[in-house]
Amino acid sequence: MATTRQVARQRRHRRRLVLGAAAALTAAGVLAYLVMALLPGHKVDAGPAAASPLVTTQPKAAGTAGTASPSATPSPSSSPSASGSASPKTTATPKAAKSPSKGAQKSSRGSTTPPSAGRIRPHTLYQGVATAYQAGAGDGACLFGPSPDMMIAAMNTTDYETSRACGAYVLVRAANGKSVTVRITNECPLPCAPGQIDLSQQAFAELADLKVGRLPITWSLVSPSSLGTMSIRYKTGSSAYWCGIQVVGHRNPVVRLEVSTGNGWRQLPRTSFNYFISADGNGCGKAIRVTDIYGEQLTVSGLAVLPNVLQSTRVQFARH
Structure with a gap:
């Protein structure tokens, strides 16, 4: 019969054999994993990782114009809806050459922006x-x-x-x-x-x-052909603290009027009596930017706040 010492020695030997076999299998697995990772086109799951949002960059749309329906004819009791008609044709207008200065007044023609939909198109x-x-x-x-x-x-x-x-x-x-x-x-x-x-x-x-x-x-x-330049008029009672601004003699309907402020352009609300109002005076006497129904923008600066005085400019909307 084997002694206690011999039995213990045999157990330690078997344990070493088991550990050695496990180590050999592990090494073989790692080696196989590395070989598979090096194969071209093979993806290896690296385990859980932090998810990253998918970011898609879209190029800016070019300023192309839509084409309006040639003969949309609403009935007398209805009006064209914003979704029922194609956008009217808009034409990019290059910046006009500067005219000789007249006092401190400056006028310029800007690029077009998409026109806002209204009832009359x-x-x-x-x-x-x-x-x-x-x-x-x-x-x-x-x-x-x-x-x-x-x-x-x-x-x-x-x-x-x-x-x-x-x-x-x-x-x-x-x-x-x-x-x-x-x-x-x-x-x-x-x-x-x-x-x-x-x-x-x-x-x-x-x-x-x-x-x-x-x-x-x-x-x-x-859009009539024979027309002079447009004018700007400040309403009676206008000052640096409150003003109403009106555009007169414009070739095309005006859809927006903005005034320059220290923080950029500010759009003024329009009244039923055809003046754009700055209730707190912000922008009164500063540069004025006017946009017509076709999206063309005209900028006029250097006009003083002169109530009820028609001040002429050197710009006019393009004919369409």
Whole structure:
């Protein structure tokens, strides 16, 4: 029989054999792992790691223009929706050469920005009815003052859109083939319906006899060719602490007016009487940037806060 010492020696020997075999298997596994890792195209799971968010960089969209529907014709009781029509055509305008200075005034033409959608859009035909009113000297809700000619009209309240239609030139056509181009200087309140235009009696007479009363028409926005530069007017009561700013004589409808501040450009809210208001005076007397319905921006600086004085500029929106 084996002694206790011999049994203990045999156990230690078996333990060494087991440990040696385990070490050999481990080494073989590691070697195989390394060989597999070195094989081309083979991915090795490195175990759990911190997740990283997926970041996708998209290039800036080029300033290309959309194409409007050639003949979107809403009914008199409806209006074009922001999603129902294609964007009107916008054309990038290069910066104009500087004109000789006139006092401290400076004017410049900037690049275009996407136009904001409104009820009256370029390249869109509208249906409605024409009526007539006594326009007097041609002044109206837009507060432009007396008109140099009487080819003017009042836009129905819906399409007037808080004075956004002010200054727009509209080509009005009657079923008899006659047409007239008018400038919107006034608002026609209810019961004037969407699509309706209240023409001055002089403008209505270009289409039909005044006795007709109501005349079915179609109309669309136009951009006249013979037009001088636009002007800026500060409202009566304006100062460095409060001011109202109005654009006069613009070729295309104005959709936005901004003033320069110490922190960049500030957009001013528009009133129904066609002035953009800075209630706290911030930006009054500073540079003014005006954007038309096509997205073109014109910047004018060096104008003093002169209440109720029409100050001319040297810029005008491009024709479309």
